[in-house]
Amino acid sequence: GVDGSERLHKQRLLVVANRLPVSAVRKGEDSWQLEMSVGGLVSALLGVKEFDARWIGWAGVNVPDEIGQKALTTALAEKRCIPVFLDEDIVHQYYNGYCNNMLWPLFHYLGLPQEDRLATTRSFQSQFDAYKKANQMFADVVNKHYKEGDVVWCHDYHLMFLPKCLKEYNSKMKVGWFLHTPFPSSEIHRMLPSRSELLRSVLAADLVGFHTYDYARHFVSACTRILGLEGTPEGVEDQGKLTRVAAFPIGIDSERFIRALELPQVQDHIKELKERFAGRKVMLGVDRLDMIKGIPQKILAFEEFLEENPEWRDKVVLLQIAVPTRTDVPEYVALVTSLRDGMNLVSYEFVACQASKKGVLILSEFAGAAQSLGAGAILVNPWNISEVASSIGYALNMPADEREKRHNHNFRHVTTHTSQEWAATFVSELNDTIVEAQLRTRQ
Numbered sequence: 360g361v362d363g364s365e366r367l368h369k370q371r372l373l374v375v376a377n378r379l380p381v382s383a384v385r386k387g388e389d390s391w392q393l394e395m396s397v398g399g400l401v402s403a404l405l406g407v408k409e410f411d412a413r414w415i416g417w418a419g420v421n422v423p424d425e426i427g428q429k430a431l432t433t434a435l436a437e438k439r440c441i442p443v444f445l446d447e448d449i450v451h452q453y454y455n456g457y458c459n460n461m462l463w464p465l466f467h468y469l470g471l472p473q474e475d476r477l478a479t480t481r482s483f484q485s486q487f488d489a490y491k492k493a494n495q496m497f498a499d500v501v502n503k504h505y506k507e508g509d510v511v512w513c514h515d516y517h518l519m520f521l522p523k524c525l526k527e528y529n530s531k532m533k534v535g536w537f538l539h540t541p542f543p544s545s546e547i548h549r550m551l552p553s554r555s556e557l558l559r560s561v562l563a564a565d566l567v568g569f570h571t572y573d574y575a576r577h578f579v580s581a582c583t584r585i586l587g588l589e590g591t592p593e594g595v596e597d598q599g600k601l602t603r604v605a606a607f608p609i610g611i612d613s614e615r616f617i618r619a620l621e622l623p624q625v626q627d628h629i630k631e632l633k634e635r636f637a638g639r640k641v642m643l644g645v646d647r648l649d650m651i652k653g654i655p656q657k658i659l660a661f662e663e664f665l666e667e668n669p670e671w672r673d674k675v676v677l678l679q680i681a682v683p684t685r686t687d688v689p690e691y692v693a694l695v696t697s698l699r700d701g702m703n704l705v706s707y708e709f710v711a712c713q714a715s716k717k718g719v720l721i722l723s724e725f726a727g728a729a730q731s732l733g734a735g736a737i738l739v740n741p742w743n744i745s746e747v748a749s750s751i752g753y754a755l756n757m758p759a760d761e762r763e764k765r766h767n768h769n770f771r772h773v774t775t776h777t778s779q780e781w782a783a784t785f786v787s788e789l790n791d792t793i794v795e796a797q798l799r800t801r802q
């Protein structure tokens with residue numbers, strides 16, 4: 360816990376993300392139960408402790424009545440969270456529609472919706488209108504809670520319109536925006552009907568961040584090719600105004616995982632799993648159930664491996680789970696076959712838990728993490744099923760000294776490039792940007 364006096368000296372930070380780190384479940388007219396949300400963004404943001412932070416976001420439920428809204432606001436305040444209430448229709452059009460049916464697949468190179476093409480094209484405009492309306496609602500809440508000197512950090516593809524809305528309220532507000540998914544090649548981004556408007560809204564921010572240099576480069580190319588603006592080593596320039604663009608590879612709170620390994624209930628669980636899988640190697644897949652994670656390709660590769668290596672049939676098991684709860688299985692190979700993935704923090708969580716077992720990581724080259732954990736992991740192209748199958752064999756037969764060498768490399772990376780460091784770097788860089796209003800006064 361952080362007490363009041365400590366908070367006084369910390370930078371005030373408003374973190375704005377579509378999903379709050381806690382999700383609400385209604386228990387009665389005015390009572391709520393809060394549960395931790397899942398996903399890479401939440402997993403990283405929970406590790407951010409250097410700031411006097413408040414979280415602004417959607418609690419994941421529809422709360423049409425005032426009594427419910429009041430009670431939920433009070434319950435969330437204890438977690439330093441501030442809710443944005445979105446009605447069902449907005450959620451449907453903005454969250455299910457524009458965010459997760461348009462932007463998410465496009466940014467992961469799966470294209471725009473193909474089926475029912477006409478219907479999609481017709482509803483596109485109303486989905487985009489709902490997206491902008493929802494972003495404006497987030498901006499209203501931010502503006503209500505903003506105090507001079509605050510830094511506002513907007514997150515992810517749900518809120519690309521937010522920097523513009525915030526600057527319209529107050530051009531002096533320090534606004535950063537960070538994308539947790541890949542930013543695709545400009546040739547992919549240009550397919551989006553609202554491509555220019557979205558780019559311009561993001562450029563209203565003072566600092567724009569991505570997981571990797573490639574994503575940052577793609578974004579700058581989209582701005583130069585689609586908007587005709589000038590790309591510089593610092594970012595993107597529009598009529599003398601610079602929007603700083605850079606890569607800030609995210610990390611995890613590795614200590615939290617290392618400490619969790621010592622907990623008696625975790626140790627008991629490990630023991631249970633050891634007994635259950637005695638005599639067999641365990642390969643582990645931990646993914647949110649999502650089309651980008653390449654789970655069918657993973658199962659096909661495992662099948663091919665078993666067909667070609669019958670001697671392994673009774674000696675290896677593939678355990679595929681959907682939420683990161685059982686990352687402590689000993690003696691295993693983790694298998695991450697994402698077709699595209701912003702970073703993939705599950706691979707980091709795996710490495711953090713392998714200090715004693717030195718488990719091997721097989722990692723998709725299309726995950727951002729391939730650029731940071733590539734030297735220690737076995738990198739695969741998940742579309743090449745035979746390559747994944749032979750990598751499984753390679754990992755299972757890997758000698759102990761090679762496993763140790765690979766693990767040590769990745770462990771060093773994961774424990775030094777943490778989420779705390781990520782957030783501190785982003786916010787300090789955001790503090791260093793000169794906002795447009797200040798520039799004008801100087802001139």
Ligand code: G6P
Pocket residue numbers: 378397398399400401515539540
């Ligand atoms: C990814 C996104 C996050 C999102 C998470 C879970 O990690 O980058 O912004 O919160 O998935 O998805 P959900 O739609 O449940 O919030």
